[in-house]
Amino acid sequence: MAAEAEGGASPAELAQAADLSRVLSRLLPGLETDSKLGRRLLQHVLEETTGPSANPAAFQGPWARLLLPRLLRLLADPAEGCRALAVHLLDLGLRRAARPCDALPRLLPALTARLARPEPARPPLEACEELRLALVQLLGLTVRLGGVALAPHLDDAVRALRGALLDPFAAVRRESCECAAALARATPDHFHMQSESLISPLMHTISHQHWKVRVAVIEATGTVIQFGNGKSVDDVLSHFAQRLFDDVTQVRQAVTSVVGGWLLALRDRYSFFHKLIPLLLSSFNDEMPETRQLATSLWEKVGLQWQEENEADLKDKLDFASPPPPHYPQVSRPVLGCRELVFRNLSKILPAICHDITDWVVGTRVKSAQLLPVLLLHAEDHITQHLEIILRTLQRACADEEAAVVSSCTRSAELIGTFVSPEVFLKLILSMLKKTPSSSSLLILASVIRGCPRDALQPHLKVITTELAQAHVSQASENDVYLEHLLLCVQSLVSVCQEDCSMASLQLMEVLVTVKALSGATALGDKARETMESLAMVDNVPGSQDLYRKYMGPLLERLTASHSDWTAHSVELLQFCEVITQSGPAVGETLQHVVPTLRTCLQTTRDPHMCLKLFSILSSLLMRSKDTINSQGQFCVYLDTVVKDILMPNLQWRAGKTAAAIRTAAVSCLWALTSSDILSTKQVQDVQDALLPRVLATLEEDLQTARLISCRIINIFLKTSGDVIDPDKFIKIYPELLKRLDDVSNDVRMAAASALLTWLRCIQSADGKSYYQSSIQYLYRELLVHLDDPESAIQDAVLEVLKEGSMLFPDLLVRETEAVVHKHRSATYCEQLLQHVQATAAAQ
Template identity: 75%
Template sequence: MAALVATEAAASPDPAEAAETAEAAELSRVLSRMLPGLEADSKLGRRRALEALQRTLEAARPEAPDGDPSAAAAFQGPWARLLLPRLLRCLADPAEGCRALAVHLLDLGLRRAARPRDALPRLLPALAARLAGPEPARRPPPEACEELRLALVQLLHLAVRLSGAALAPHLDDAIRVLRCTLLDPFAAVRRESCECAAGLARATPDHFHMQSESLIGPLMQSISHQHWKVRVAVIEATGTVIQFGSGKSVDDVLPHFAQRLFDDVPQVRQAVARMVGGWLLHLRDRYSFLHRLIPLLLSGLDDEIPEIACGAAGLWEQVGLHWQMENEEELKDKLDFAGPPPAHHPSPGSRPGLGCRELVFRNLSKILPAICHDITDWVVATRVKSAQLLAVLLLHAEGHITQHLEPILRTLLHACADEEAAVVRSCTRSAELIGTFVSPEVFLKLILSMLRKSPSPSGLLVFASIIRGCPREALRPHVKVIAVELAHAHICQGSENRLYGERLLQCVQAVVSVSREDCRGAGVPLMEVLVTVLALWGPAGLGAKVQEALAELAAVESVDGSQDLFRAHVGALLERLAASHRDWTGHSTGFLQFDVVLAHSGPALGEALPQLVPILRSCLQPARDPPMRLKLLSTLSGLLLGARETVDSQGQFHGYLDTLIKDIFVPNLQWHAGRTAAAIRTAAVSCLWALVSSGVLSDEQIQEVQEMLTPQILSSLEEDSQATRLTSCRIVNVFLKTSGGVMDPDKFIKIYPELLKRLDDVSNEVRLAATASLVTWLERVGNEAGKCYYQSNIQQLYRELLVYLDDPESAIQDAVLEALKAGGVLFPDLLVREMEAVLHKHRSPTHCEQLLQHLQALPPAP
């Protein structure tokens, strides 16, 4: 019975199969009628045959989205037997339109066939013949039309998608095609080829690795293509090719990927981060390349596009977690007993995970040499990226920086001298991280040693940045050591470059801002550094910044302003300076520091006279450097002019008056040949004038000065310098006003002839000052009990003054008239006689008449 059923079943075919067979037979008959047209001699005939085939295939059974197995099975036979061979021959048709229709029909056929893989043995060689040719490296592909080359590559990509692993036996042809099309002049062909290469790698993972290396060369030739979409496609394709291919190629592609980190197009940089992150997560041999892949991904964390930076950060976090899970047993203790972030972590809320930190720490020794090399590259972008990456690595390494500290410091010292601000900015950030994570005992030993050997602006910048990053508690025991080291001459006076002074100032500011009240024990050396900066670079524009630093230091020392700060430390500063003052010249740093202390100490100088005056006396001796004496006398003149607020703030300056006169003024007022000596005498006269006009000396003290300095002042009335002669006249006037009746008559008589000479001076200002002094001289004679003793001298003075009463300058005439009026009270009759003797000689009798009227109005002598 069973045999009977089986026989009946065999004799009665399945209706579906019958329908399928009938459909295939009908399609075969239709195609058979059309196919001879493909062999026509005319282009038009072949084209019409292909168009008829297209209409037939498209109308026979519209392609369904979900596919129809029965239709595909019915189509398979006629397609493979009749249509495929003839269409493949049409790929070489001389007419471009016919080739394009053939490609389109092949695409339709592959999509509708039940077993597209059956077409591969004939399709792949045909595609290789049209796209690769026999010598792809030397000759252009046989297919000249770029749109057709794109369609052929798309056809290959379709075959890869539809055939899957069945493509493995034909991998050679596919690779040969892609090696050519990846270098095609048409950008769209390159992009499609990249997608096809990635699809091929995914479709044949078991065999692709043996051929993957042959695609790396063409891919890397296209990675710098001018179209950014091609570059993105190449990067993505390379990632997949290596993922499913040979890990040996990683070393070949990484330099090219590193160059793409500098790409101007954000999408390209994003593609690099995405591909490298994928390798770190999934590449089979990733552990061998961690030290090369990690820098590429971490470089994306500082990308200028926030989206790229966030994407790279997310990938990096995934990589760290993945590695942490893979090494969970090894990290068990650190996971179970994880402590909080370091107390002074710059961003404790976003501290990298344990896996990320461990990855960096374990590979840091392999990564650092390359970073240290690239940070000195001649290409600016490379230096910027390397500096940014170094800061990221140090943030992850934390305390493990210590074992690599010396090469890192050497690198930072070199990089902080870079002309590119972005490089310097990132390097100072790295230095701050060193201060945060490394013990001061360690970094001070290294950085101070480097500064002692070769002080430089970059070294000081690194030092200042390290201090800024150091926690206050850790820095507290070392504040004085740092301040003393900065104050040493080999660092404090290491260069005359303005940038050096700016960096030195930054070191002091860093110490003060971090240590705050802990600086109180180091005030003197810090002040010494600030005074040095002000002395050497204040004129170069750092004066305002130094004043800010002084204000900060005053605040932490709880004093009111910089003057109180100088008051607290001026004694110690002068003691330090006194140790070297015997060797000073006008350009000595010690002298410049001394000048700054004098100019900025204000009232504090009145408390430091025991230290100040000996230095002044020593430096102002005639044997010392003339430029230094000239500068110091100018400074001293300013101090004496405001003596009540400077050297006499405590009312003790009179105790040093004798030293000032005998040891400073007398030697510097002595005549010596030369312009410099004349300038020094002018400065000394200015100092004397500042002293006698300051109001700090009593009349008795001025008389003491007069007794010792009158000969020198009278001599200075003959100086070539107008300023000296003018100031000397004024000093004589002050001497006369305070002399009273104590001056020796013989010395008193010698004064007026010198003043008379000044009436012939080239300067009217000097002549007026001399006339004013003569008025004072005459007034002093009137106060003398024995004025008759001076009668002959006064008569001579009358005669001389009457000459100048007819001076061409009206101002001089007026001044002389007042002098004669003041002196006429002494011997009016004598003056009238002298005036009558010369009246006829005057050009105008006006002033003589005024004088005569004044004399006649005087009361009679008793």
């Protein structure tokens, strides 16, 4: 071999080779000794072979004959420096040798011995990390120089790589990945027999903590499978899928690039389309634009290539290309090849996605949910045949706590609305709602409606709104999420159908009233009010109150049909309260529904909590009577019913705190009725005749509010009584008011004093004052006691009452005052009173 190598050399080169051989012959025997000094002769060998005067051509002869065998033995030398120099010289020899392939039979077994692991748990023979890296680099050089000649030695090379791929040193692993890829490319006809044995160590390394190692593993795996056994795709898919969650962009890009390359060039790629397509399309939603762009570009190439390969099969579709469906999303439509690839593999892809979209790992759910709309956008109307399983999956996924999952699922539902006929998807979705109403079903319906074209949805508008207005749907839950999604359905209908909604405004009003009633004073209630304004706009009325006026009758007629069975927890009660409080003037146009309902629900035998709520609402309506309950001036028609059938029974004393609370509510309602301008003087007098005894009784209530309001009501009764009141009834009023001057509440005492002042004025205007003289004398005495009250405000109020009363019997008041002035802590108020009486008498 040496002779052949030297046969073509020039005489000068032959001479230099001979000289080098003599030098090496003199140095190399020292390498056989066990002394470190002898082994250090390697340094001189290195100088001789790499020095400035060394001729690379002269090195070719001595290389295989003298140097290679000894250098391979030195790979196991105890001295690390000798092993390093031996590796360096082997690298040099391979680069300078005329036929490096001749070294393979001896070099590869030696490298394998140093790199391979005798057992998986044991480390390789070479302990030094830097030397292992150098050995792998030497192996890589061998692969590049050996090329196809490596085929007989594949077993040794693969064994060495299997050990190096699991090396603790990250740089060794990276270099091993590059070497594995180079080996696959160098021996394409034989590598498939050994490729599977590299998959396991590669997959062990794919989750390495260094991102550069992960990238190298992914790229090497792509090449190993590309030139190896395609069956290994199944072994790496799950690992590649996990790398799509990697925090490092370069790792995700590597997966995208490798998978795209397989889809384009893998020999058996048609068998793996349904497994590889989801991996590539998952990168469509990557957070980095570069990755998304790479995935889009590769996918388009895949589609175009498949389109060309199957041109005969797609001839009709290519020649007569169908236009995009109406209402197509604002994105570029994928090429025909891409759409066909997804459609033909959708039945195999969907089950896995439907499974993963409800996985316990959040990241898996998010990725699967993001992939689904990408697939649906490609499948277009072909998703109809898979609609049932898709809707079942969306129903579960839309209940997810992860917002990203829900967002992607609503996007999928919108695409269903775009590509599927409403007749088809409504049959399934409304069936879901009838069976088990849920917030996720409502969210799906809202999203489907949002994606559906207006003209396609219009014929089904009445069916949808009627179903939504049904009690088993609209009243199925008081949960905020459920109500929000119910409202979302209405918003979607109004947004998509616009003026078409006028044919179903009543049903939509019922749903909105329900949402507002169940949500209460929350942000959701505000959204419902805004939606009602939008509904009014498409229904060609100025605002929501005009919408109420338009549909108030039918609304109340439906709501009050069951009022005899209402309790405080009845949804219909909440709806009724919402309607009569928010409809404004419209409530005054439907008193024929409102008052009978109130009369029935405010009976003393009904739920007390319901009565309290309704009394509170009735009071607020009466306080704004012109803008609400008396907007048409018709309330007085029902006054007798309100007084005798509602107020009188509830003012009757009954034992218990609940009954006391209801009496207080009834008194408050009476106060609103009498203090507003809804009644004429004659009507107030009629109310007084019926209710005065009941109101006097409420002056003894335990609740301060009831006593205070009763004093104010009596004051109003006195101011409007004129001379029509029966003296026997009139004289019974002041003792009850006098008692309230001893009340624990100063507010009640002040109100009682004000009522007594009005009572005295009524006597001044009445005939037969002498009839009241004994009562007035008693009143003087009692008031003079309170003129010495510790509270100055009460003293001032009582003084005003006495000054007013002095007009009746001044001499009597003077005698009574002079009789008690010495008993008072301070005579100031008594003196002021006497001075007032004297001044009044002088003025007359």
